[in-house]
Amino acid sequence: MAAVTELSFLLFALINNIHAEERIIIQKERGSYTFKLPKNTNSCLISRSVGEEKLVLWNTSDLWSNSSSVPKHLKKRLVSRVKTSSYTIRRLNHSDSGRYQEECWTEGNVTHENNITITVCTSIGWSARGITARLGETVDVPCWGAADNLDIQWLKQDLKYEQETWSRVFGDNMTSVMDNVRGRYQVVTNTSALRVSNVTATDFTGYNCLVMHQQQCVSSYPEELRLQSETTYHSVGETAVLPCTITDSTDEQPPRWMKFIIFLKSTFGFLLTWTLCSHVFVSE
Structure with a gap:
């Protein structure tokens, strides 16, 4: 009892x-x-x-x-x-x-x-480029404005809301409060970069590094982690085998294949397609 x-x-x-x-x-x-x-x-x-x-x-x-x-x-x-x-x-x-x-x-x-x-910041930077990674890799998301200032906070974009909304990656400097059961998120001591280990599909989103001074936000530096694309070419009628690099799936949460099609407007117009193997999270 x-x-x-x-x-x-x-x-x-x-x-x-x-x-x-x-x-x-x-x-x-x-x-x-x-x-x-x-x-x-x-x-x-x-x-x-x-x-x-x-x-x-x-x-x-x-x-x-x-x-x-x-x-x-x-x-x-x-x-x-x-x-x-x-x-x-x-x-x-x-x-x-x-x-x-x-x-x-x-x-x-x-x-x-x-x-x-x-959170009101003195200045808000713009992401100059996206950081790309493959599933399962380890990647460092840079904090461009940190320099030798180690008083920073890392945020992760929350895509559940229409407005650009963020959640803390870390509750403090040691413990992650988001998707960190296996300790996949760490801050690199010398650069303040956010190290993401064993990248999964849920990691491909926006991140924000806040440079702080006495609990005030000095500057905000957003960055985006993107999936590194791989292209395969085949002739009509051939058989293509696409690898799925996800290794931590379960019977309850198996990987799912998704196909994306985008029509790009140009002089002639053409279709761009790609296929992604990722986790699908089902809420109760």
Whole structure:
């Protein structure tokens, strides 16, 4: 009975941890961020966590009254658009960085809740080129702006959301919190590059290296890890054998072959096709 109770507690903690996954939005200093709230709600609160304290920033049903909870320095930078239920903070600065929560009610019931972390960086770089790798290889994703500054944070793009959203690769300098059961992610000491071992299909996405100074983001350097393509040529009627390099599949999660076709517009127009063997993750 005790074992069952302990197992239930662990499952409960795991589920809560999944739902508490941190979503990070990167914004440039002096830029803006817009909270897009659902329509047809009676009232929405936007709050921000400061340490263990939750500070209510504003209530959409009482935004501009004299008794409004909106801080004065924020009220001057806040723009509301009632028709689209959107609220924009302009002229972002480092003090706007932090964890935010959206909560909306309809007829007394909570109908919307969203948690994000906004990180404001002094500058945001652009990826000059993508890093390519084959499945199963080990590759270093560079942090171009790190130099000898080892105070960095690595983020991985979360493709579940329409907006460009990131999640932490590491909870601290030693422990990865994403897809790191086998310790596949490590930071190279001398270069601050992110070393990805035994590359799988889920690793082909965007990464972001944040250079930090006293908990503030100095610069953001995004990079993309891409699959290195291999082309094979055959004549019509021949038999082609395509290798699948995935070695860690299981009967429950076998590899799956996918074919991609793109029509490229040119003077004559032609089709580009390629085939990829990758894992397919099925959620319950």
